[in-house]
Amino acid sequence: MAQLLKMENITKKFGEVTALNKISIELEAGEILSLCGENGSGKSTLMKVLCGIYPYGTYSGDIYFSNEKLTANHIKDTEDKGIAIIHQELALVKTMSVLENMFLGNEITQSVITDDNEMYLRCQTLLKQVQLDVDPHTIVGELGLGQQQLVEIAKALSKQVRLLILDEPTASLTEKETGILLNLIKDLKAHNIACIYISHKLNEVKAISDKICVIRDGEHIGTRRAEGMSEDDIITMMVGREITSLYPHEPHEIKGEVLRAENITAWHPVNTHIKRVDNASFSLHQGEILGIAGLVGSGRTELAQCLFGSYQGKSAGNIFMHGNPVKIKNCAQAIENKIVMVPEDRKKHGIIPIMGVGKNITLASLRQYCFSKQVINEPLEETIIHQSIAKLKVKTSSPELAIGRLSGGNQQKAILAKCLLLEPQVLILDEPTRGIDVGAKYEIYKLINQLAQEGMAIIVISSELPEVLGISDRVLVMHQGKIKADLINNNLTQEQVMEAALKE
Incomplete structure (x- = not known):
């Protein structure tokens, strides 16, 4: 596999507070990297640096994407390169249709006029690709959370995504919806699309990852092959101590x-x-x-x-x-x-x-x-x-x-x-x-x-x-x-x- 992404010594400060301290990660095309860490560890900050939400110059360190130095000043710059992020709080307009959301800001036009037929056909193809059986004219607010998540992924695919970042994608999904999403990510991997997966659900992390990267307090604790790690290993790296039982059970008396x-x-x-x-x-x-x-x-x-x-x-x-x-x-x-x-x-x-x-x-x-x-x-x-x-x-x-x-x-x-x-x-x-x-x-x-x-x-x-x-x-x-x-x-x-x- 060819290297797709390299982040070297990324440091990001907010005033006197260091949110990221010389973090480096690498990712190959078609590879799934899970990013783990407690809330506040710096995961989202690192992804905002990667996506251009924090522009080039507001952090130190270098980012290379497809062997080219990435100097993004806006999220649109990284989207044009093929990097897409789907946040835990979905960014869809609930009162608009699936089709309108899909091409919002990226409309297909013919001589300055929107090509409605081409967008409809393209939307149908993308929905089929993510195994979502809904009409493109369906209002997004009428869909369940799992279906909305798939619309977001289809929207990312419409932009010729090469690296998909998913931030807590299954936090509000049912077990069935989670299964569909994980299978879709594996399918994207088969089509050489890389993924950075952020989740607190360690069973999902283990099931889907090629590599697992752990960040704690803005520091890179380590990146290891997923196949050699247990959930206890991940927890120990995340919290800096061994949790012998995730569910502490102190004796307590049950009365009337x-x-x-x-x-x-x-x-x-x-x-x-x-x-x-x-x-x-x-x-x-x-x-x-x-x-x-x-x-x-x-x-x-x-x-x-x-x-x-x-x-x-x-x-x-x-x-x-x-x-x-x-x-x-x-x-x-x-x-x-x-x-x-x-x-x-x-x-x-x-x-x-x-x-x-x-x-x-x-x-x-x-x-x-x-x-x-x-x-x-x-x-x-x-x-x-x-x-x-x-x-x-x-x-x-x-x-x-x-x-x-x-x-x-x-x-x-x-x-x-x-x-x-x-x-x-x-x-x-x-x-x-x-x-x-x-x-x-x-x-x-x-x-x-x-x-x-x-x-x-x-x-x-x-x-x-x-x-x-x-x-x-x-x-x-x-x-x-x-x-x-x-x-x-x-x-x-x-x-x-x-x-x-x-x-x-």
């Missing part, structure tokens, strides 16, 4: 019943003939970690939303706290009854991105820091903020820093800090580690165990079965809105959970 849900039913917000949750009943005990497993669409999140009063459609059923019936029609009533939830989509429902880290942490519990209903005791609030940041180990340069600028793991820890200030007896965690790195995951798992030791009752919903099995005392298995099994986690296997989900 805290919450009981009876006959919870939730109807689809639009089509009320469809039940998203169907007559679900279960109990939760003090000091217990209860996992809820099931395929996407099984009703896990909807069940949790019913308990927290945030479900948008019609719902019914009975909820008891310590044996007493409680009325929960909204989030405020849930919080009054000591039920708190960390939502699945933290950016949409968990934070106010432009507000400071500290203000986000105290936002839900402001009444506790008021002299009266109108006047906030700011010194007390500031003390609580500093205590919460220290307790949850939130990495931020200042409590005033906009929370949207933190890594995903630190945003999640700040949301947890906010929830804990409400002193819940029941804590619901919906996808608590989605899109965060292995080091932050480990800290969150340790926190969950610590809270259980202190007697908190915890519900954990996760699409990752190893996570559910790794931290739960008991597992509810859901399928098509029904609870299909209630299993004690005594060396429970993924096969047993899936069998319970799919049995009639």
Whole structure:
């Protein structure tokens, strides 16, 4: 294979802070390189240097692409060379069609007039290439996340891509969609298209990579052949220490019943003939970690939303706290009854991105820091903020820093800090580690165990079965809105959970 990319001694500073320190990587045509590291390690910064988002001259070091020195001043310069990046936050215009998105800024023209027929035919060919069976005139917002991801890749292929960079491409995809995407990357490799793959999902990294490069704190820790590395090897390089068990399990005593849900039913917000949750009943005990497993669409999140009063459609059923019936029609009533939830989509429902880290942490519990209903005791609030940041180990340069600028793991820890200030007896965690790195995951798992030791009752919903099995005392298995099994986690296997989900 011929060398396609060479980055030599790339150094990038932001003021006095060194984000990248003399990092060098090489990539051959048709090769798949996975870039691993904790959030904040410098992966995205390095890719922004490569793509011209940080222009030539704002960093030191040299980049060679196809044996030519790359001096890009704009992302368009690198796209013209055949380098395309697909960010975790997709850059599609949701109100426009697939075809319009595909050629936005790169329209095919005949004598200055757009050639609609040629673009339609070209779009059909590209969609077929990525195995996406939709009409080019379909509005992008009507597609699922997995389909939108494939549209982004097709758009990259329309620009004659030679190097495709994928940043956390499967963070919001189902297992089936992930399989399609990974097979497509392997197909691109067969057509001599190289790929840089950024992911926290180490099973995917192992399955797809030729080489694995690890970055930690802006330093190049090492690049090795994937076939000679285990997931434990990658973790050790990423965090700088050996994590003997990713799922720490501290002994915690399970006591009496805290919450009981009876006959919870939730109807689809639009089509009320469809039940998203169907007559679900279960109990939760003090000091217990209860996992809820099931395929996407099984009703896990909807069940949790019913308990927290945030479900948008019609719902019914009975909820008891310590044996007493409680009325929960909204989030405020849930919080009054000591039920708190960390939502699945933290950016949409968990934070106010432009507000400071500290203000986000105290936002839900402001009444506790008021002299009266109108006047906030700011010194007390500031003390609580500093205590919460220290307790949850939130990495931020200042409590005033906009929370949207933190890594995903630190945003999640700040949301947890906010929830804990409400002193819940029941804590619901919906996808608590989605899109965060292995080091932050480990800290969150340790926190969950610590809270259980202190007697908190915890519900954990996760699409990752190893996570559910790794931290739960008991597992509810859901399928098509029904609870299909209630299993004690005594060396429970993924096969047993899936069998319970799919049995009639």
